[in-house]
Amino acid sequence: xxxxxxxxxxxxxxxxxxxxxxxxxxxxxxxxxxxxxxxxxxxxxxxxxxxxxxxxxxxxxxxxxxxxxxxxxxxxxxxxxxxxxxxxxxxxxxxxxxxxxxxxxxxxxxxxxxxxxxxxxxxxxxxxxxxxxxxxxxxxxxxxxxxxxxxxxxxxxxxxxxxxxxxxxxxxxxxxxxxxxxxxxxxxxxxxxxxxxxxxxxxxxxxxxxxxxxxxxxxxxxxxxxxxxxxxxxxxxxxxxxxxxxxxxxxxxxxxxxxxxxxxxxxxxxxxxxxxxxxxxxxxxxxxxxxxxxxxxxxxxxxxxxxxxxxxxxxxxxxxxxxxxxxxxxxxxxxxxxxxxxxxxxxxxxxxxxxxxxxxxxxxxxxxxxxxxxxxxxxxxxxxxxxxxxxxxxxxxxxxxxxxxxxxxxxxxxxxxxxxxxxxxxxxxxxxxxxxxxxxxxxxxxxxxxxxxxxxxxxxxxxxxxxxxxxxxxxxxxxxxxxxxxxxxxxxxxxxxxxxxxxxxxxxxxxxx
Amino acid sequence: xxxxxxxxxxxxxxxxxxxxxxxxxxxxxxxxxxxxxxxxxxxxxxxxxxxxxxxxxxxxxxxxxxxxxxxxxxxxxxxxxxxxxxxxxxxxxxxxxxxxxxxxxxxxxxxxxxxxxxxxxxxxxxxxxxxxxxxxxxxxxxxxxxxxxxxxxxxxxxxxxxxxxxxxxxxxxxxxxxxxxxxxxxxxxxxxxxxxxxxxxxxxxxxxxxxxxxxxxxxxxxxxxxxxxxxxxxxxxxxxxxxxxxxxxxxxxxxxxxxxxxxxxxxxxxxxxxxxxxxxxxxxxxxxxxxxxxxxxxxxxxxxxxxxxxxxxxxxxxxxxxxxxxxxxxxxx
Numbered sequence: 032x033x034x035x036x037x038x039x040x041x042x043x044x045x046x047x048x049x050x051x052x053x054x055x056x057x058x059x060x061x062x063x064x065x066x067x068x069x070x071x072x073x074x075x076x077x078x079x080x081x082x083x084x085x086x087x088x089x090x091x092x093x094x095x096x097x098x099x100x101x102x103x104x105x106x107x108x109x110x111x112x113x114x115x116x117x118x119x120x121x122x123x124x125x126x127x128x129x130x131x132x133x134x135x136x137x138x139x140x141x142x143x144x145x146x147x148x149x150x151x152x153x154x155x156x157x158x159x160x161x162x163x164x165x166x167x168x169x170x171x172x173x174x175x176x177x178x179x180x181x182x183x184x185x186x187x188x189x190x191x192x193x194x195x196x197x198x199x200x201x202x203x204x205x206x207x208x209x210x211x212x213x214x215x216x217x218x219x220x221x222x223x224x225x226x227x228x229x230x231x232x233x234x235x236x237x238x239x240x241x242x243x244x245x246x247x248x249x250x251x252x253x254x255x256x257x258x259x260x261x262x263x264x265x266x267x268x269x270x271x272x273x274x275x276x277x278x279x280x281x282x283x284x285x286x287x288x289x290x291x292x293x294x295x296x297x298x299x300x301x302x303x304x305x306x307x308x309x310x311x312x313x314x315x316x317x318x319x320x321x322x323x324x325x326x327x328x329x330x331x332x333x334x335x336x337x338x339x340x341x342x343x344x345x346x347x348x349x350x351x352x353x354x355x356x357x358x359x360x361x362x363x364x365x366x367x368x369x370x371x372x373x374x375x376x377x378x379x380x381x382x383x384x385x386x387x388x389x390x391x392x393x394x395x396x397x398x399x400x401x402x403x404x405x406x407x408x409x410x411x412x413x414x415x416x417x418x419x420x421x422x423x424x425x426x427x428x429x430x431x432x433x434x435x436x437x438x439x440x441x442x443x444x445x446x447x448x449x450x451x452x453x454x455x456x457x458x459x460x461x462x463x464x465x466x467x468x469x470x471x472x473x474x475x476x477x478x479x480x481x482x483x484x485x486x487x488x489x490x491x492x493x494x495x496x497x498x499x500x501x502x503x504x505x506x507x508x509x510x511x512x513x514x515x516x517x518x519x520x521x522x523x524x525x526x527x528x529x530x531x532x533x534x535x536x537x538x539x540x541x542x543x544x
Numbered sequence: 545x546x547x548x549x550x551x552x553x554x555x556x557x558x559x560x561x562x563x564x565x566x567x568x569x570x571x572x573x574x575x576x577x578x579x580x581x582x583x584x585x586x587x588x589x590x591x592x593x594x595x596x597x598x599x600x601x602x603x604x605x606x607x608x609x610x611x612x613x614x615x616x617x618x619x620x621x622x623x624x625x626x627x628x629x630x631x632x633x634x635x636x637x638x639x640x641x642x643x644x645x646x647x648x649x650x651x652x653x654x655x656x657x658x659x660x661x662x663x664x665x666x667x668x669x670x671x672x673x674x675x676x677x678x679x680x681x682x683x684x685x686x687x688x689x690x691x692x693x694x695x696x697x698x699x700x701x702x703x704x705x706x707x708x709x710x711x712x713x714x715x716x717x718x719x720x721x722x723x724x725x726x727x728x729x730x731x732x733x734x735x736x737x738x739x740x741x742x743x744x745x746x747x748x749x750x751x752x753x754x755x756x757x758x759x760x761x762x763x764x765x766x767x768x769x770x771x772x773x774x775x776x777x778x779x780x781x782x783x784x785x786x787x788x789x790x791x792x793x794x795x796x797x798x799x800x801x802x803x804x805x806x807x808x809x810x811x812x813x814x815x816x817x818x819x820x821x822x823x824x825x826x827x828x829x830x831x832x833x834x835x836x837x838x839x840x841x842x843x844x845x846x847x848x849x850x851x852x853x854x855x856x857x858x859x860x861x862x863x864x865x866x867x868x869x870x871x872x873x874x875x876x877x
C-alpha cells in the first residue's frame with residue numbers, strides 16, 4: 032500500500048474530515064479540596080500536533096487521564112470523531128484508538144525492540160509458540176512505514192534513551208491509534224535525541240494521526256506544535272496556533288505573571304579556586320579530566336547523557352572511585368569520600384530526585400532535616416523532636432525555598448515536582464556554610480516558575496554566599512543563561528572550556544557531538 | 545503536636561481511613577469481645593495477663609524482624625536463632641552447672657553473633673537476605689540437633705534463677721515475660737521512632753541510593769538491623785528455655801510463622817502497608833487473643849494452624865492491595 036492509497040483509505044473510512052477527532056466540552060473534575068479541571072474545552076483535529084503546556088498541577092495530567100478513560104469527569108462531555116463517548120475504563124479508550132505514551136518507560140529490557148513493540152500482540156505458530164520471524168516483520172513494517180531508523184533486533188537494554196522512547200511510540204502505533212498522547216517524551220533525552228524524536232513525531236502526524244504533546248519545554252513546543260493550549264490552575268487559559276503567540280506571552284499565560292527575564296541577573300564574582308581536578312581518571316571511562324571551580328562562580332557542565340558529567344560529580348562526591356589524578360579542595364589534595372565532603376560542606380543535589388534524592392517512606396520533616404540529624408541528637412542518639420520540627424519549618428519557609436506544603440509532617444508524594452526538588456536542594460543549602468554546591472539536572476521536570484527559583488538559588492549561592500556551584504544540565508539555554516563558565520563533556524572527558532563571552536549554542540553543541 | 549500557622553492538620557479522618565488505620569486494633573477488640581461473650585472466664589485480669597504473656601515472646605522476636613524489614617532486608621532465621629540460644633542456655637546450666645546469668649549472657653551473645661554473621665554475609669557479600677537467612681535457619685536447626693543429640697534436654701538440677709525469665713511473676717500476678725516485653729517495647733519505640741539511627745534505618749530501607757547521597761553508611765545500618773534481630777531472637781530464646789524448663793531441638797521454631805504474621809498484620813496498622821513497631825505489637829497481641837480464645841472454646845486441634853496461616857495470607861493480602869495505584873504485590877527482596 033502506498034502513501035496516497037493509505038490516505039485515501041483513511042479519508043474514506045472517516046468521511047467527514049472536518050469533524051474534530053477529539054472534542055472535549057466543559058469537562059470538570061474535582062478532588063477533595065481541589066478542582067483539578069474546571070470546565071475545560073479543547074478540540075484536536077486529525078494530523079494536528081496539539082501541545083498542552085502548563086505548570087505542574089495545572090491539570091494536564093488529569094486532562095489526559097480523562098481522555099484515556101483512567102478517570103471519569105464529574106461534568107462535561109468527550110466526543111471522539113463527533114460521537115459522544117463516556118469512558119469508564121481505559122480499555123474503552125484504547126478501543127477507540129486513543130493511546131498514551133507514558134513518561135516512565137514501560138519496556139522490558141531483556142527483550143529486543145521488535146519483541147517489545149509486539150508485546151501482547153505476538154504472532155503465534157502452532158502450539159502457542161511465538162513466530163519470531165513474523166513478529167520481526169510486523170515490527171519492521173511499522174518502522175518502515177513511519178520511516179525511522181532504529182535497530183529492532185537488539186535488546187532494549189543496549190539502546191539509547193531516544194531509541195527506547197521511539198520503541199515505545201512504535202508500540203503505541205501498532206494499534207493504529209487515531210490519537211496519540213505523548214507525556215513529556217523528551218524529559219530524559221538530550222538535544223540531538225530530541226531532534227530525532229521530533230522527526231518521528233512529524234512523520235506520524237503525516238499519517239493523519241492526532242497528537243497531544245505535553246511538555247514543560249518552551250523551545251520544543253514552539254518547534255513542533257501546530258496548536259498550543261495553555262492550562263493554569265485547572266483551567267484552559269487559551270488555545271492559539273503556533274506563530275500567533277510568542278514565548279513571553281506563553282509564559283505569561285502559564286504563570287500569570289510577566290517573567291521579562293527567564294534568568295536572574297548575573298554579577299560575576301569568582302575569587303580563589305576552591306576545587307581542582309588534575310588529570311583525573313576513573314576505572315571505567317572518565318579520563319584526563321582537568322577542571323577547576325572558583326568561589327563565587329557558577330560553572331556549567333554540559334554534555335550528552337552518558338558523556339561523563341554526572342560521573343564527574345559522583346567522583347567528586349566520593350560515590351565513584353578515582354583511579355588516577357589529583358583532586359584539590361581549597362588547595363589541598365584530598366581523596367574524595369562522601370562523609371569527608373559533607374564535612375567540608377560540599378553538597379550534591381543528584382539527578383533524578385525520585386531515585387536518588389527522596390525518601391517516600393519518611394515524612395516531609397525528616398526529608399528536610401535528615402542531613403542535620405547529627406546536630407539534632409541528645410543522649411543515646413535520641414532526636415530532639417521540637418528542634419527537628421523547628422529546623423524543618425525553618426528550611427521549608429526560608430526565603431530561598433518558600434516550599435508550598437500543607438503540614439510539616441505530611442507525605443511528600445503529595446507535593447509537586449518543583450517542591451520535591453526544593454526538598455533535596457533545601458536539605459543542603461540550609462547548612463550554615465556551603466563551599467561547593469553541585470546541582471545535577473536540578474530543573475528536570477519542573478515548571479517554569481520553579482526553574483526560575485532554582486536559577487536564583489544557584490546565582491545567590493555563588494554571589495552572596497561565595498560558594499562554587501557546578502551546574503549540570505542537558506538544557507543548553509539554561510546553562511548559557513546562568514553560568515559564568517562552562518565545560519563541555521564528550522565521551523568521558525572534557526571537550527572544551529568556554530567563558531561566558533564565548534557562549535554560543537552552535538559552538539557548544541559542536542563540541543558535545 | 546503543636547499547631548502552626550499556615551499549616552493544615554494532617555489527620556483528616558473519615559470513617560474509612562479510621563477503619564483502615566486501626567483495623568487490626570479493632571479486630572483485636574472484637575475478637576476479645578466475642579471470646580468473652582462465649583466464655584466469661586476469658587474476661588479476667590489473669591487471662592488478659594496470660595494473653596499478653598503468650599504475645600510477649602513472639603512479640604519480642606517480631607520486633608527484631610520489624611527492624612530488619614524497615615531497613616529493607618528480611619530475616620527468616622530469627623526463630624532458629626531462638627532455638628539455639630534457648631538450647632544453649634539450658635545446656636550450659638544443666639550440663640556444666642553454670643549459674644543462670646553467665647549462661648544467659650553467653651547464649652544471648654551467640655544470638656547476637658549469628659545476627660552479625662547474617663549481616664556480614666548479606667551486607668558485605670551481597671547475598672539476598674531472604675535466601676541467606678533461610679540457609680542460616682537450616683544450618684542452625686542442624687546445630688541445635690547436634691547439641692541436643694536430637695532429644696529433649698532435661699536436667700534434674702537447675703540454678704534457682706532459671707525460671708525467672710519465663711515462669712515467674714512480679715507481685716504474684718504479672719508474668720515476668722510481660723515485664724520484659726514492655727521493656728523491649730520501650731527501648732524499640734524510642735530507638736525506631738525517636739533516634740537518629742532509627743530514622744536512618746527507615747531511610748536506608750526506603751531509598752538506599754538517596755541514603756548514600758546524604759552520607760548515611762547504608763551497609764553499617766543494614767548490618768545493625770540484622771544484629772538487632774539476632775539480639776531480640778537471642779533474648780526470646782533464653783526466655784523460651786526458662787519458660788519450658790528444658791531444651792528441645794525445635795523449641796523456637798513455632799514462633800516463625802506467628803512472628804512473620806505479627807509483623808505483616810502490623811504493617812496494616814497506622815501506616816498503610818509499612819511495617820512499624822506499634823503495628824507489630826498489636827499484631828502479636830491479636831494472634832495471642834486468637835490462640836488463647838481457641839483453647840478456651842475448645843477449638844479442634846487442627847484449627848490453630850489453619851487460622852494462623854489464613855491470618856498471614858489475609859494480612860499480607862491487605863498490605864499488597866493497600867499500595868494504591870501500584871500493581872498489588874509485596875516486595876521482600
